[in-house]
Amino acid sequence: MIKTFTYxxxxxYVYSETTLEENEQIAVALTCDDDLMSFYLDTLELRTQLNRxxxxxxxxxxxxxxxxxxxxxGGMNPVSTV
Numbered sequence: 902m903i904k905t906f907t908y909x910x911x912x913x914y915v916y917s918e919t920t921l922e923e924n925e926q927i928a929v930a931l932t933c934d935d936d937l938m939s940f941y942l943d944t945l946e947l948r949t950q951l952n953r954x955x956x957x958x959x960x961x962x963x964x965x966x967x968x969x970x971x972x973x974x975g976g977m978n979p980v981s982t983v
Contacts, residue, residue, distance in 0.1 A: 906930045908940055915944045 906927055913919050914927045931938045 911941050
C-alpha cells in the first residue's frame with residue numbers, strides 16, 4: 902500500500918518531528934511527487950529565512966526611541982543604550 906503524505910507531514914519532516922519509518926517513507930514520496938518536493942524545498946527555504954530573523958531592535962532604533970522620549974515633557978533623561 903502506498904501512503905499519501907500531506908504538506909503537514911512534510912513540515913513535520915522538515916522540523917524533525919517524524920519517526921525514522923516516516924522519514925524513509927516521506928523521502929521516497931518526495932522523489933516520486935514533484936509538488937511535494939517543491940513544497941519541501943520551499944519549506945526548507947522558509948525555515949532558513951525564519952532562523953535569520955532578528956529578535957532585538959537595532960541600535961539606531963533604540964537611539965531614536967530614546968531621543969523621542971527625551972522630547973516628552975516630564976520625560977526621563979535619556980539613558981545610554983551602549
